[in-house]
Amino acid sequence: MQNVVADQLVADKLVADKFVADKVSLVIFDWDGTVMDSVGRIVSSMRAAALKSELLVPSEFAVKQIIGLSLDPAFDILFPQSNQMQRQQLLAHYRDHYTLYDTTPTPLFAGVELVLQQLKDSNVKLAVATGKQRRGLTRMFAETGLEKYFDTSRCADEAQSKPHPDMLQQILRELDLPAEQAVMVGDTSHDMKMAQAIAMPRVGVTHGVHGRDVLSQFAPKAIIDTMPELLQVI
CATH class of the missing domain: 1.10.150 (DNA polymerase; domain 1)
Incomplete structure (x- = not known):
């Protein structure tokens, strides 16, 4: 019986992985308030x-x-x-x-690295689009060890400010992908607006700055409360 259950769990994971890989080629994450509780x-x-x-x-x-x-x-x-x-x-x-x-803690949100690892295992490309400047993101990559998961990133000193979609457009050009094959994941109206501007699907996250009442105004594909929920909606 235990073997049957274990086999079913493996099968379920393979189906979930295939679903993610078939539906989405690229997931772009905001950083502050989305990946890191900063x-x-x-x-x-x-x-x-x-x-x-x-x-x-x-x-x-x-x-x-x-x-x-x-x-x-x-x-x-x-x-x-x-x-x-x-x-x-x-x-x-x-x-x-x-x-x-400032000694205010800035931990990663629960489940972030697990989600990044599972997406990478599913052959989904990953990117960051952040309001941080490059040296700030470089410092965060070094502190968290997350740089290895990301194929590319764009920062505030390399593109026009959110909510202009310049960051997203640069990432799409670099990875040679259309907007409809990507998903923007963020916690603010700025993230949702820039994705909406180029008809990129988007997922709002409530554990950062803006809640459901604000995020829902930008027609997101989904609104989630925790990062692991992302794997269920993309």
């Missing part, structure tokens, strides 16, 4: 940087809304009256606080 540190670091730069400190809610954007449009929203010198100081203080002083 929202808390981003918020506290930005607010600390504003205080040190003698700028009006934005609310936690306001900072959360810019997560995923490149720094210039984020600063436009949070500090519209700031000048270039103040922005340079703010950026330096933010980087120092995030990398050196």
Whole structure:
């Protein structure tokens, strides 16, 4: 009886793997709030940087809304009256606080590496499209050991800011795939908007910045609460 059950589990996994491989050729992940639980540190670091730069400190809610954007449009929203010198100081203080002083934990969300491994085993290509700059993502790859799973990535200093679809378009060109064979996975409206702009299927994740009420406005293929659920919906 145990052998029958074991055989059935293997068969079920093969069917699931084939389903994923047949339906999707590429999965593109946002990083902050999707792969890594880093929202808390981003918020506290930005607010600390504003205080040190003698700028009006934005609310936690306001900072959360810019997560995923490149720094210039984020600063436009949070500090519209700031000048270039103040922005340079703010950026330096933010980087120092995030990398050196802030001790807010930034773990991977539960099940992330298992999901990445299963997708790779199913011959699905993987990519990252993030509001981080390249050196930030490189640091995160080194800390987490996840770089080995990804075929390519695009960062905020290599493309137009989300929600413009430039990041996704660059990735598609590099991997020679059409948008309909890819899925964008993200936790913010910025992720959903950029995928929607090029008719790329998308999956919203609620464990980051935005909840179902916001994510559902962009007609995602699915909305999930945990990363392992991704394997059930793509």
